[in-house]
Amino acid sequence: MPTAAAIIIGDEILSGKFTDENSPWLITRCKALGIDLRRICTITDGIDDIAETVGRWRSRVDYLFTTGGVGPTHDDLTMTGIAAAFGVPLVRHPELERMLRDKLGERCNDEALRMADVPEGAELWWEGEVRFPQVVVENVCIFPGVPALFQKKFDTVAHRFATSAPRQVRSHITEAAEIDIAAGLRTLAERFPTVQIGSYPQFEVKPWTVKVTLDSRDLSALAAAEAALAAMLSKVQS
């Protein structure tokens, strides 16, 4: 299963001016695509913050997705930060420049042309019905922050990240307390190392319950773990 991390770039999220719609949407899409999302970093617009975070995560996952900071204004510093992370200069891409000049005509000013500046060595993926190609530096896919644009652009290239063996999840609800099933869960976790076992207490309504989840791509281990869990829970509750 491919791994990924996401960097959500923007002071406007951390300061509460805009709600982050991109993280929840991306989590759902990764789940559907069978991508193991390992980290989400919600960070400021600062060049150093971007460079450091991209530098740390690009080598730890198969795909690193960034959202935000790719427009023409002074607070759009994602390309600069990513260039710094790779130790390469920011260069004006001739294809992007031509595209912007064609599209904007005499409105194409210096500020607009900043959108043609990408880290040296960046690739352009020209697929789908998008007005602007997908900019990619090695395994870092650079997406816009505006949710509708991000979603459209991500889905245009998502087939590149998908896998044929997505994770399956089973869940069981029990009224037993966590402290009374913890030892049993620990034993299960040791017995089925390919199955991830989660335990989540629910205090919203009484009776309080615990949701136990089993999570794996190994379907025979998942079935065996599920049977063992059911046996353990019925023993605790009886």
Add this chain to the structure above:
Amino acid sequence: MPTAAAIIIGDEILSGKFTDENSPWLITRCKALGIDLRRICTITDGIDDIAETVGRWRSRVDYLFTTGGVGPTHDDLTMTGIAAAFGVPLVRHPELERMLRDKLGERCNDEALRMADVPEGAELWWEGEVRFPQVVVENVCIFPGVPALFQKKFDTVAHRFATSAPRQVRSHITEAAEIDIAAGLRTLAERFPTVQIGSYPQFEVKPWTVKVTLDSRDLSALAAAEAALAAMLSKVQS
């Protein structure tokens, strides 16, 4: 203004089993309290992940908030990870152990007592009507992941983090394109270094607009920047 970062701990968020309700809530509370939230890291339950992230962020902000991973089950590894970040052992806290034994009576098993294990040197804050004290290691405040519990516990101790000079935000909507105001915004950003200026295109409905935000605790600079922004925008639009 005090700075903070948050670490949202839990595979269940990244894998899409549960929606992260804690980040949006915390962003809103930090805004109201005048806390400058610098980073949110949404991470796995892994001890190494917790230790590394806590280790990196604790020295960079005034307060580091963690949520999740503090129950009695095998996937609750936050205390272990934080102990590793500080290079101290996990120790059984006598006060917490006594409290758990009193509360649970003969149901108090080894698994339950894991909730009395904290990094050596941890402080307990016993304020408010909470059943369990707030565990704090230096500037790291360790909260539960269940949203209702997190919110209650955070609000119980929030007065410790609040400041008397919260940030103020002004916003202006313009139908001008970002490329036509970018140069003007850059000049404003240079002229008013204590005011953060953000520019956010809105593509949901036509006519497309740009929301420009001004953000500062320096109220006289904010007023001056707002007047300059209004003059700039009316010049562009006319």
